[in-house]
Amino acid sequence: MAQNIYDDPGFFAGYSQLPRQVRGLVGAPEWPAIRAMLPDVANKRAVDLGCGFGWAARWMREQGASAVLGLDLSHNMIARARSMTDDPGITYEIADLETLELPQASFDLAYSALAFHYVKDFDRLARTLHRALTPNGLLVFTIEHPTYMAAAHPRWLQDDDGRKTWPVNRYFIEGERRTDWYVKGVLKYHRTIGTTLTALISAGFALRHVEEFCPTPEQIAAMPELAEELERPMMLLASAQR
Amino acid sequence: MAQNIYDDPGFFAGYSQLPRQVRGLVGAPEWPAIRAMLPDVANKRAVDLGCGFGWAARWMREQGASAVLGLDLSHNMIARARSMTDDPGITYEIADLETLELPQASFDLAYSALAFHYVKDFDRLARTLHRALTPNGLLVFTIEHPTYMAAAHPRWLQDDDGRKTWPVNRYFIEGERRTDWYVKGVLKYHRTIGTTLTALISAGFALRHVEEFCPTPEQIAAMPELAEELERPMMLLASAQR
Numbered sequence: 334m335a336q337n338i339y340d341d342p343g344f345f346a347g348y349s350q351l352p353r354q355v356r357g358l359v360g361a362p363e364w365p366a367i368r369a370m371l372p373d374v375a376n377k378r379a380v381d382l383g384c385g386f387g388w389a390a391r392w393m394r395e396q397g398a399s400a401v402l403g404l405d406l407s408h409n410m411i412a413r414a415r416s417m418t419d420d421p422g423i424t425y426e427i428a429d430l431e432t433l434e435l436p437q438a439s440f441d442l443a444y445s446a447l448a449f450h451y452v453k454d455f456d457r458l459a460r461t462l463h464r465a466l467t468p469n470g471l472l473v474f475t476i477e478h479p480t481y482m483a484a485a486h487p488r489w490l491q492d493d494d495g496r497k498t499w500p501v502n503r504y505f506i507e508g509e510r511r512t513d514w515y516v517k518g519v520l521k522y523h524r525t526i527g528t529t530l531t532a533l534i535s536a537g538f539a540l541r542h543v544e545e546f547c548p549t550p551e552q553i554a555a556m557p558e559l560a561e562e563l564e565r566p567m568m569l570l571a572s573a574q575r
Numbered sequence: 576m577a578q579n580i581y582d583d584p585g586f587f588a589g590y591s592q593l594p595r596q597v598r599g600l601v602g603a604p605e606w607p608a609i610r611a612m613l614p615d616v617a618n619k620r621a622v623d624l625g626c627g628f629g630w631a632a633r634w635m636r637e638q639g640a641s642a643v644l645g646l647d648l649s650h651n652m653i654a655r656a657r658s659m660t661d662d663p664g665i666t667y668e669i670a671d672l673e674t675l676e677l678p679q680a681s682f683d684l685a686y687s688a689l690a691f692h693y694v695k696d697f698d699r700l701a702r703t704l705h706r707a708l709t710p711n712g713l714l715v716f717t718i719e720h721p722t723y724m725a726a727a728h729p730r731w732l733q734d735d736d737g738r739k740t741w742p743v744n745r746y747f748i749e750g751e752r753r754t755d756w757y758v759k760g761v762l763k764y765h766r767t768i769g770t771t772l773t774a775l776i777s778a779g780f781a782l783r784h785v786e787e788f789c790p791t792p793e794q795i796a797a798m799p800e801l802a803e804e805l806e807r808p809m810m811l812l813a814s815a816q817r
Contacts, residue, residue, distance in 0.1 A: 480722050480743060480746075484734070484740065485734065485736060485738060486734055486735055486736070490732070490742070492726070492727065492728055492742060492744055493728055494727060494728070496727060496744050496745075497744060498726065498742045498743065498744045499742070499743045499744065500732070500734055500740045500741070500742065500743075501722060501740065501741045501742075501743055501806070501807045502734055502738050502739060502740045502741065502806040502807065503738070503805070503806060504722075504787075504805070504806060504807050504808050505787075505789040505804075505805045505806075505808070506805060525787050525789075525808065526768060526785065526787060526808075527785050527786040527787045527812075530782070530785040531784065531785065531786070534782065534783065534784065534785075539781055539782075540772070540776065540781075540782045541776065542773065542776065543768065543769050543772040543773060543776075544769040544773070545746075545747075545767050545768060545769045547747040547767075562747070563745070563746070563747045563748060564743070564744040564745060564746060564747075565743045565744065565746050566746050566747070566767065566768075570769075
């Protein structure tokens with residue numbers, strides 16, 4: 334079973350204060366880029382893998398999705414998500430993406446934000462999602478970028494000219510990465526870009542879009558601390574079609 | 576017109592001594608990975624973009640390709656390539672990939688090794704190659720990896736624990752990069768992975784394979800200096816189908 338940091342009280346208390354949890358989708362600077370990758374969800378059945386507080390699930394219903402299944406490993410998350418809606422078109426369930434089973438051809442859209450880098454066996458998950466999607470169904474997801482995750486000691490360095498610089502090492506040593514984020518030893522799984530995209534292609538997906546999140550000039554003007562995100566890719570955004 | 580370092584006498588003298596020029600394809604550690612991406616070339620028409628001394632063109636003919644067109648910007652390269660074969664199935668021509676025109680649906684395979692990162696307008700080239708390939712024809716290419724190319728001062732650093740570390744900065748500032756390689760100010764064009772893959776998808780290609788070159792344990796045993804290539808991705812290898 335995957336590590337469940339989200340049910341650690343210390344983690345959950347800190348995590349709940351993130352702008353993207355307090356403010357929802359508009360608190361995530363990559364949301365406009367994700368939204369541009371999403372299909373029209375009206376009358377579509379969607380599954381959100383790692384749904385957290387359910388912001389995306391509720392948004393999809395507002396956009397006319399016929400049904401949304403929100404899945405998360407964390408009891409805390411699912412309880413909070415359930416407390417935030419009484420919409421009968423949204424179902425929340427506890428699920429582990431390592432062992433997930435989904436009914437065949439039952440979703441038009443599979444969506445996941447910043448969850449797949451906690452999954453050890455991405456090949457299995459890609460095959461599971463391919464089977465669970467209807468023909469031409471779309472998988473849209475974001476992960477931490479492998480360039481961001483790879484290093485043994487990921488943190489900003491200064492280059493000779495004073496420019497913020499991100500260190501890369503161990504890129505081809507895939508597998509466990511431990512970082513401290515509200516709690517010690519948060520467990521993530523590093524995979525190269527080649528490994529992630531090959532898993533999707535091997536599962537039968539056609540890659541439709543690959544993007545690395547970069548803040549817009551308007552976003553940087555509004556939040557100057559985002560400027561450092563021009564220096565290194567922090568998130569990979571992709572869509573793939575069954 | 577693209578910068579033509581290869582006709583600089585100092586550059587050419589140094590470059591000609593690289594193992595991959597002296598020994599050919601077996602001198603390039605990424606060649607086994609490229610070869611695994613190539614289709615059976617028997618009776619296929621191929622174009623090699625940035626053919627250099629023609630090692631790949633001659634190999635394709637040995638594998639039964641019906642005709643190979645080798646293109647390079649450099650008079651030096653084309654002259655050397657012509658001097659190395661009298662095979663009537665190989666044609667060498669001087670061409671600039673920035674302004675290249677190719678006849679429609681005239682090649683079953685487009686191949687390019689470490690040339691596209693010298694091209695400023697990759698969107699145009701991707702469209703040109705899509706048109707030039709036959710239906711289901713394959714584009715197989717390698718480029719310097721954007722993680723390798725991005726930084727203002729690309730060179731090995733030491734991490735706190737002594738591990739070789741590669742710096743990344745300016746990742747989302749695409750465009751010109753100048754490095755010193757035999758001569759000063761060699762001009763390359765940095766693009767994110769998202770930009771490169773999106774150019775291919777937008778041109779109509781289906782991505783078939785995306786890989787980042789990583790030496791095998793056997794290669795590292797034979798050439799211990801390759802071990803550092805486990806730390807950072809130096810080359811991106813991709814294949815895409817019309």
